[in-house]
Amino acid sequence: MILIIHFDFNNLVVSSTTLSITTDKEALISLKSQLSNNDTSSSHPLSSWSHNSSPCNWTGVLCDKHNQRVTGLDLSGFGFSGNLSPCIGNLSSLQSLQLQDNQLTGIIPSQITNLYSLRVLNMSSNRFERIMIPSNLTNLDELQILDLSSNKIVSRIPEDISSLKKLQVLKLGRNSFYGTIPQSLGNISSLKNISFGTNSLTGWIPSELGKLHNLIELDLTLNNLTGIVSPVIYNLSSLVNLALAANSFWGEMPYDVGHKLPKLLVFNFCFNKFTGRIPGSLHNLTNIRVIRMAYNRLEGTVPPGLGNLPFLHMYNIGHNKIVTSGVNSLDFITSLTNSTHLKFLAIDGNMLEGVIPETIGNLSKELSNLYMGGNRFNGSIPSSIGLLSSLKLLNLSHNSISGEIPKELGQLDELQELYLDGNKISGAIPNSLGNLIKLNKIDLSKNELVSRIPISFGNFQNLLYMDLSSNKLNGSIPVEILNLPTLSNVLNLSKNLLSGSIPEVGKLPTIATIDFSNNRLYGNIPSSISSCLSLEKLLLSKNILSGSIPKALGDLRGLETLDLSSNLLSGSIPIELQNLLVLNLLNLSYNDLEGAIPSAVVLTLGLCLTIGLLLYMKYTMVKVTATTASGQLKPQALLISYDELRLATEEFSQENLIGVGSFGSVYKGYLSQGNTVAVKVLDTLRTGSLKSFFAECEAMKNSRHRNLVKLITSCSSVDFRNNSFLALVYEYLSNGSLEDWIKGRRNHANENGLNLMERVNIAIDVACALDYLHNDSETPIVHCDLKPSNILLDEDMTAKIGDFGLARLLIQRSTNQVSISSTHVLRGSIGYIPPEYGWGEKPSAAGDVYSFGIVLLELFSGKTPQDDCFTGGLSITKWVQSAFENKTVQVIDPQLLSLIFHDDPAREDTNLLIHCVNAIMGVGMSCTLDNPDDRIGIRVAVRQLKAARDSLMKKSDIRSPTKSYYLINNAKVEI
Known part of the structure; x- marks a missing residue:
């Protein structure tokens, strides 16, 4: 037997015509060497893996019946970190590889495709970032299960995945797969499970998937898919789980979908743009467990038949346009009493009218979430709701409910969230609510409640949020509710008739907002408020406080x-x-x-x-x-919610996507006030995005200049997946980025792009903005990422700098400016980063000047610093420098040259115009010197650029890209 041995970064890779248990052992030892376990409380889980024993006796290893080869490896759930060794490819008899539920990082090596016998490959719930699957994916022709879900993989779905003819389970969900769903998947007739949820897939659902007659599960939730769902998908009668939620699908759901998909247990179409009616045939699927259609545009009434669903766990039709009709229009609630396993019921955000039936108390004793808010219910709250003993959330907000709060609500021992706000509820708050000791949120605001706040509210030992505002509550503030140690979010008692003094509030150390405004409180403001160290908002206005x-x-x-x-x-x-x-x-x-x-x-x-x-x-x-000049201290910033931004951008649709950056995506949006805005949505999963958000807010909150993109407001919230959502809302600039103009993606007045005067004005605009940031801002700011894509143009072609996600504030130390950042992480974009940053120097104004110089050279040469011609040590600065002393015309953007020469190189003023460009190129060269101490300051650059413009204005007026003028004896003459 001949062995060929290669050494690759301490990983032993063996190729041979005959492999054995010995080579399997070496491969496993190499695999172990790159795995670490953070659990120090016990011995290493792979301590049995030793050179002195057979791999067939090792933990997680399975061999064939003759112990000749390793056929199975199961290391799932050990919490291993580290990388996956390429030597895994030497286990050529491996049939099952299960590495799920660990913390493995890096890439999935291409050597996986050497495992010709592999049937099961499960690497889910790790931290793999890439998958290096080459074209020889066809080698895995025995593979039946491929599970890469819950990683950090950024990739397209390989088109040749269709070569896996025996594949039954394909799970790629909760990654960052992008691009379209391969049509070739329709050729894998054995497929039973396709799970692509929570990715960035785009395009339509391929109609070819309609050929998968064995398909049991199709999960495409939380992507950017669009279009009408092909009718062939509804003909896959084997489907048990059909989940298309959180995309941009439109059209009507077939009313007979329940007849076409008789085995369906899960139907999840929420967060889309579906229209039409609720498919009544779904109510005939007696075994169905989940029906979700919330957040669509469905109309009509709730179809009959809900009484036929004994195994139903979830029914969610919230936030549509569902109406009620007739005297017994709410009988569908009564029908659901036959669903004895119902845990989640949401009918909120519709146009349902009528009185909530008393039979609601007969719903499943397993019901934990009941959403009925945002409708037109009237009458009183049925006391029978107190029978729903498992209820954890009750939301009846924003209806027209009247009467009193039934004392029976105090029987809901498991209740954690209670929302009755925005109704017409009257009477006193029952003391029995104090029995809800698991409550963490209570909102009774915007009602007509009277009398005192119950002392029993002092029992809320798990409360995070309390809003009793906008009622007619009187008496004093109970000291008991100011002794709730968990109260950390909001305590809002505003707009009531409360009187007396403010009790000591020092026992709320984690409270964020206290609002006692618009009451009749008197006396002094207690000094103990200073013990509320987490306080962000204190509102005590419109009282009778003194002292x-x-x-x-x-x-x-x-x-x-x-x-x-x-x-x-x-x-x-x-x-x-x-x-x-x-x-x-x-x-x-x-x-x-x-x-x-x-x-x-x-x-x-x-x-x-x-x-x-x-x-x-x-x-x-x-x-x-x-x-201020307007007579106000400071106008309150426009408040904006996630829902408003979602509607403004049409569900953050691809059609409204106008840019993608390092930390997020930018969408065009239309606010309800009629304003057109640019919404920058931060990718909260990307490392550094939170720092970028705060850096941008900090840099922009005190910055005001005509050449800076105006930050309108920000949004810090959660999205419909309950994930963190961060966004910045900017003014929308209609002429796009300077990068688009340089690369010819936009035209202005003619096909030649930016003329000379426009380029000069843009250069001056950008320089003036930097001058303000470096020299006139109260706290000097360095941008750290100046490049053409971060320079935007408004309708008048005025340039403005945006994207301050990497910005840093500077402080003064003696006579030198230094960055407040303590990190030496390289900041900026390749090609625009000053050389000293690569040596570990901190961000500085001189660094911004260098980036500006590169932008200036690019603006007038038309070449990016990453142009393919810049190889072998040649850079844009060296290229310009080489022509600078001879013929600058060689490095001028050809489009600009065509405007200067107007197809007549003999024109007399050509030398004057070239001289102007020459001067501007000189500014760029002075900004890009290697030594930061040798570079000119940005204020000097502004002065020199304006001098060049003044010279240009005296010689010609070429703001019109199609005409040129001269001043002859002070008279403008067209040529």
Whole structure:
């Protein structure tokens, strides 16, 4: 036997015509060497893997009956980290490889395709980032199960996957697969399970999938798929699970889908754009478990037949346009009492009318979630709801429900969330609600409740959120609810008739928002509020509070909003308020205060340096407020929700996608107010996205300049998957990015693109923006990622810098500016990064100047720094430099040259125009010197560029790309 041995990064790879248990052992030992286990409480789970024993006795290893070869390897659930050794490919008799539920990283090696006998390949629930499957995928012709779900794989689905003729299970969900679904999948007749959910797939569902007559599961949820679902999909009578939720499918669901898919147990079509009626035939599938159609555009009534579904677990038709009809229109709720296993019922967000039937209490004793909010229910809340003993969430908000809160709700021992807000409920809050000791959210706001807040609310030892605002509650604030240690989100008692003094609130150390505004509270503001160290919003306006503002409020370092307006406060404004470094709204108006707002607070609020303090006399008392030119302290930022952005961008559709960056995607959107905006959605799973979000907010909140893209607002929320959602909303600039213009993807007035004057003006706009950031911003800012794709143009071709996701603030240290960032991570984009960043230098203004110089050279040469011609050590700077001393014309963008020459190289003013470009190229060269100390400052660059423009304006006016003019004896002459 001849062995050929290759050494590759300590991985022993063996190829041979005859492999044995010995080579299997070596491959497994190599595999073990790259695996680590973080559990130090016990011995290594692979401690039995030793050179002194047979692999057939090792943990997780299975051999054939003669112990000649390893046929199975199961290392699932051990929590291993590390990489998968390419030596895995030497286990050529392996039939089953199960590595799921670990923390393996890196790539799935291509050597996997050497496992010709493999039938089961399960690598799900790891952290693999790529899959290196070459064209010899056909080698795995025995493969029956391929499960790569729950990794971080970024790839297309290989087109030649259809060569796996015996494949039955294909699970690729919860990754980052992109592109379209291969039509060739329709050729794998053995397929029973296709699970592609939670990826970035686009396009339509291939009609070829209609040939898969053995298909049991088709899961395409949470992708970017679109179009009408092909009718052939509804003919796959073997389907048990059909899940197309969270895409952009449209059209009508066949009303007879239940007849065509008689084996269906799961029907999940929610979060799409389906129209038409609820398919009534689904109510005839007596074995069905899940029916989900929420968040579509369905109309009509709820079809009859819901009483036929004894095994139903979930019924969700929320957020459609479903209506009721007739006297017994809500009888479908009664029909569901036959579904004795029902756990989830959602009919919210429709147009259902009528009185909730008392029979609702006869629903399944397993029911845990009941959503009925956002309809037109009237009458009172049935007391029978108290019989739903397993209920964890009850939402009846935003209806027209009247009457009192039934005391029987206090019997719901498992209840965790109670939403009755936005109704016409009257009477007192029953003391029995205090029995709900598992409650963590309660919202009774916007009703007509009277009397006192029950002392029994002090029993809510798990409460996170309480909103009792906009009622007619009276009496004092019970001290008991201010002693709830878990209350960490919101305590809102505003817009009531509460009186008395504010009790000590120091036992709410994690509360984020306290709103006691619009009541009749009197006395002093308790200093103990300073113990609420997590407080972000404190709203006490429109009360009768007196005394001075406690100095201790200055200890609330995370406070963003402080509204004490319209009270009887007196004395001086505490200087300690200057410690509130993240404050963005301060309202002290309509009090008897005197003195100046601390300057640090004014600056924190991001008001103009030109801010003034308005002092005026009233009843001989001095009152102080801060004002901008509009007479307001600071207009409150536009508040925007995830749902508003989802609607504005049409479900973040591909049609509205206008750009993809390092940390997210940008969509064009139309707000309900009529504004057109650009919505940057951060990819919260991508490392660094959260830092990017905060960097952009921090850089932009105090920056105001005509050449900076205006940040309108931000959104920090959760999406419909309950995942973190971060977005920044910017003004929309209709002329796209400078990159589009340089690469010829846009035209302006003619086919030649940007003319000379437009390019010069763009260069000056960008330079002026950097000059502001470096020299005139209160805290100097470096952009760190200046490039043409981050320079946008409005309808007047004014250039504005955007994308401050890598921006860094600078502080002064002696005479030098240094970055506040302590990281040495390389920042920027390849081709635009200054050389010193590669040496570990921190971001600096000189670094931005270098990037600007590259942009300038690209703008006038038409070549990107990554152009294919720049090889063998040649760069855009060296290329321009080589022509700079001889013929600059050689490096000028040919499109620009055609405008300059106008097809007549003998024109007399050509040299003047070339001289102007030559001067601008010189600025670019001065900005891109290797040594940052030798580069010119951005303010010098602005001055030189404006001088070039002035020279150009004196010689010709070429703003029109089709005509040129000269000034002859002060008269404009067209040529």
